[in-house]
Amino acid sequence: MAGIYLHIPFCKKACHYCDFHFSTSLGAKADMVEAICKELRLRKDYLEAEQVETIYFGGGTPSLLSADELQKILDTIHQLFSVSNTVEITLEANPDDLHAEKVRELSHSPINRLSIGVQSFFDDDLLWMNRSHTGTEADSSIKRAQDAGFENSNVDLIYGFPLLTDAKWQHNIAQIIRLDIPHLSSYAMTVEQGTALHHFIENKKHTPLNEAQSAQQFLHLLHQTDQAGLQQYEISNFAKAGKESIHNSNYWKGEKYLGLGPSAHSFNAHSRQWNVANNAKYLASISQNKVPQSIEILSLNNRFNEYMMTSLRTSWGTDFAKISRSFGTKYLTHMKARLIQFEEKGWVIQKNDHLYLTQSGKLFADGIAADLFIVDDEN
Numbered sequence: 001m002a003g004i005y006l007h008i009p010f011c012k013k014a015c016h017y018c019d020f021h022f023s024t025s026l027g028a029k030a031d032m033v034e035a036i037c038k039e040l041r042l043r044k045d046y047l048e049a050e051q052v053e054t055i056y057f058g059g060g061t062p063s064l065l066s067a068d069e070l071q072k073i074l075d076t077i078h079q080l081f082s083v084s085n086t087v088e089i090t091l092e093a094n095p096d097d098l099h100a101e102k103v104r105e106l107s108h109s110p111i112n113r114l115s116i117g118v119q120s121f122f123d124d125d126l127l128w129m130n131r132s133h134t135g136t137e138a139d140s141s142i143k144r145a146q147d148a149g150f151e152n153s154n155v156d157l158i159y160g161f162p163l164l165t166d167a168k169w170q171h172n173i174a175q176i177i178r179l180d181i182p183h184l185s186s187y188a189m190t191v192e193q194g195t196a197l198h199h200f201i202e203n204k205k206h207t208p209l210n211e212a213q214s215a216q217q218f219l220h221l222l223h224q225t226d227q228a229g230l231q232q233y234e235i236s237n238f239a240k241a242g243k244e245s246i247h248n249s250n251y252w253k254g255e256k257y258l259g260l261g262p263s264a265h266s267f268n269a270h271s272r273q274w275n276v277a278n279n280a281k282y283l284a285s286i287s288q289n290k291v292p293q294s295i296e297i298l299s300l301n302n303r304f305n306e307y308m309m310t311s312l313r314t315s316w317g318t319d320f321a322k323i324s325r326s327f328g329t330k331y332l333t334h335m336k337a338r339l340i341q342f343e344e345k346g347w348v349i350q351k352n353d354h355l356y357l358t359q360s361g362k363l364f365a366d367g368i369a370a371d372l373f374i375v376d377d378e379n
């Protein structure tokens with residue numbers, strides 16, 4: 001089973017915290033759709049005839065594409081790949097794009113899952129982030145999507161930024177629960193180099209982020225979602241039973257995926273490839289029938305480290321038998337020796353030949369995984 005990811009590199013406004021690849025100049029949108037269709041043709045053999053189980057329009061802001069543009073890409077995929085009858089097709093959408101006509105069009109398209117970028121229901125937070133929508137639009141877009149039959153939707157929320165008091169954060173989560181959203185992705189705000197947020201903090205125009213606030217709000221998140229029956233199946237992802245994202249779960253399970261468009265990554269278990277993160281260079285190269293990409297061949301250590309980083313964050317945990325099978329017993333012995341320190345702190349537990357994070361360990365997930373990595377000179 002494989003996935004296809006399409007990166008739509010356009011946004012109406014630049015959110016101050018965002019370091020994804022996008023352009024706010026929308027003039028090349030039609031050319032980009034043509035180029036992505038052409039890249040699909042150039043790379044039609046990448047998935048080696050594996051059936052496509054998920055298609056994900058990410059970005060950027062894919063809800064800026066018209067229904068016809070989305071359909072053109074989907075038609076091209078169907079012409080070139082074997083697509084499952086039960087394919088999950090997700091579209092990331094910003095609330096201000098989900099007006100009545102757009103939602104009606106989408107409800108008549110093959111797209112069966114929306115991922116709505118709400119981030120907060122408070123206007124002062126949204127203004128601080130430089131989002132393109134208001135809290136009222138966030139709320140009404142969700143209700144419109146539900147009324148149109150999108151039952152399998154996700155909402156994104158961000159926590160851990162100075163304006164967000166604990167009371168506002170608890171209100172945001174409660175709103176998701178009240179609206180009966182079956183899937184929530186929630187990430188802590190981070191300050192990435194090159195973003196406006198980084199610049200504002202460096203120049204003392206914004207208060208720096210506070211790690212203790214972020215940790216406290218993460219614990220609120222765990223508590224409120226648990227009470228509401230939204231199961232945490234990955235550190236930052238919560239879902240009602242049966243509403244987990246198949247696309248993202250496949251990433252974490254190490255399934256193959258093909259990524260198209262500027263900056264998109266692809267993975268086939270042995271290598272990782274990524275396209276140039278520049279719209280003009282991407283378009284010029286595709287027009288010459290050349291995919292502008294770089295490749296990294298993954299060593300056994302790379303693959304083990306990647307497995308540790310992703311599996312430990314999930315509710316299905318790190319599988320000891322899989323480590324022995326895929327990497328060899330030496331890797332399992334190394335990991336078991338290293339994890340004792342974390343067991344003593346109560347951050348991980350071993351159960352049924354799997355390793356899991358405890359509630360307190362979830363605060364340190366990436367650090368624990370990184371400590372279990374094997375670096376090349378340890379071989």
Ligand code: SF4
Pocket residue numbers: 010011013014015018019020022059060061094117
């Ligand atoms: S809409 Fe999404 S991709 Fe675009 S700038 Fe904002 S966070 Fe980044």
